[in-house]
Amino acid sequence: MIPSDSHEKQWNAVRDRDAASNGAFVYAVRTTGVYCLPSCSSRTAKRRNVRFFATPAEAESAGFRACKRCKPDQPLGNTPHGEAIKRACNEIQSSPSEPTLASLARIAGLSTGHFQRIFKAEVGLSPKRYAMAVRKQRFLGELAQASSVTHAIYDAGYSSSSRAYADGNGLGMAPGSYQKGAKGEKIRFASAPSSLGDIIVASTDRGICMVEFGDKDDLVEVMKTRFPQASLEPADDTLADLVAKVVSLIDAPADNVALPIDIRGTAFQERVWRALREIPMGRTVSYAELAKMIDQPTAARAVARACAANHIAVVIPCHRVVRASGEISGYKWGRDRKRALLDREVKSKRKPV
Numbered sequence: 001m002i003p004s005d006s007h008e009k010q011w012n013a014v015r016d017r018d019a020a021s022n023g024a025f026v027y028a029v030r031t032t033g034v035y036c037l038p039s040c041s042s043r044t045a046k047r048r049n050v051r052f053f054a055t056p057a058e059a060e061s062a063g064f065r066a067c068k069r070c071k072p073d074q075p076l077g078n079t080p081h082g083e084a085i086k087r088a089c090n091e092i093q094s095s096p097s098e099p100t101l102a103s104l105a106r107i108a109g110l111s112t113g114h115f116q117r118i119f120k121a122e123v124g125l126s127p128k129r130y131a132m133a134v135r136k137q138r139f140l141g142e143l144a145q146a147s148s149v150t151h152a153i154y155d156a157g158y159s160s161s162s163r164a165y166a167d168g169n170g171l172g173m174a175p176g177s178y179q180k181g182a183k184g185e186k187i188r189f190a191s192a193p194s195s196l197g198d199i200i201v202a203s204t205d206r207g208i209c210m211v212e213f214g215d216k217d218d219l220v221e222v223m224k225t226r227f228p229q230a231s232l233e234p235a236d237d238t239l240a241d242l243v244a245k246v247v248s249l250i251d252a253p254a255d256n257v258a259l260p261i262d263i264r265g266t267a268f269q270e271r272v273w274r275a276l277r278e279i280p281m282g283r284t285v286s287y288a289e290l291a292k293m294i295d296q297p298t299a300a301r302a303v304a305r306a307c308a309a310n311h312i313a314v315v316i317p318c319h320r321v322v323r324a325s326g327e328i329s330g331y332k333w334g335r336d337r338k339r340a341l342l343d344r345e346v347k348s349k350r351k352p353v
Contacts, residue, residue: 011050026056189202254281
């Protein structure tokens with residue numbers, strides 16, 4: 001069992017569907033009896049129902065069964081090179097500094113060029129991007145307990161503070177603020193009804209940081225867990241206007257609606273989310289096509305995970321991604337909502353100007 005003092009870090013990885021944490025632990029859901037990888041695209045469970053285990057064997061000993069979607073009990077990948085890539089991932093996760101490409105290729109028993117191609121195909125990220133994600137996750141963990149931001153930077157394996165701050169841009173705030181549980185950060189929120197169910201909208205001074213369908217109380221708890229020291233405040237007039245625009249996007253979709261957003265994710269997730277905003281209303285793309293849009297043609301699986309990790313529904317339109325066959329794929333807030341959003345966008349696009 002994973003020590004309780006590290007549960008916050010594990011929960012953040014699960015909530016963000018962080019692929020870099022795969023292999024470090026698994027999580028189990030009491031209400032379903034299933035355990036999963038951190039990156040699993042299944043609907044996020046309520047925090048109170050989640051338990052963490054260091055290995056699949058521990059989870060199974062506690063009476064949980066493996067998820068059929070993410071297959072946490074199987075070796076990484078289903079190719080002849082799966083075990084080799086797993087060894088390389090373990091080396092990246094355990095190394096105090098970023099291993100060289102050549103050293104990782106030697107561990108995998110492959111040539112450098114072949115290793116890089118295989119790694120990208122298996123993991124969805126290049127070895128360098130994967131190492132960045134691991135280091136960033138380590139940095140966030142160090143920030144929670146380090147005596148200073150500087151100590152956290154070097155303990156996480158960064159060679160300089162400039163590198164940490166460059167990688168830390170995905171936080172949406174300064175590392176010092178994150179270290180204090182977003183202390184000093186003001187997050188305003190409001191709930192509102194829409195024709196597809198109640199939503200909650202949260203925003204910082206930089207823009208919208210969360211739009212989710214669901215029960216207000218549950219979603220407020222999610223915000224409190226993510227930013228325990230942030231100042232959560234009721235909506236003001238500015239947010240009321242943003243909420244109205246979000247509801248309008250749901251009830252009566254329109255193209256070219258510019259809304260400020262405060263994106264908070266890994267570098268890879270942010271690339272995917274920005275690409276999603278470039279898909280015109282009324283159009284859909286496959287995960288493979290979206291991967292090509294970000295110049296990562298072999299990263300369709302990682303793209304799917306990034307879509308599942310999106311916390312800003314409709315405004316970042318992950319509902320516009322479907323299967324290669326054109327069929328409706330999974331959606332964090334339900335396939336019926338996804339189908340309804342797409343139908344409304346198509347109808348709105350056909351209306352005469």
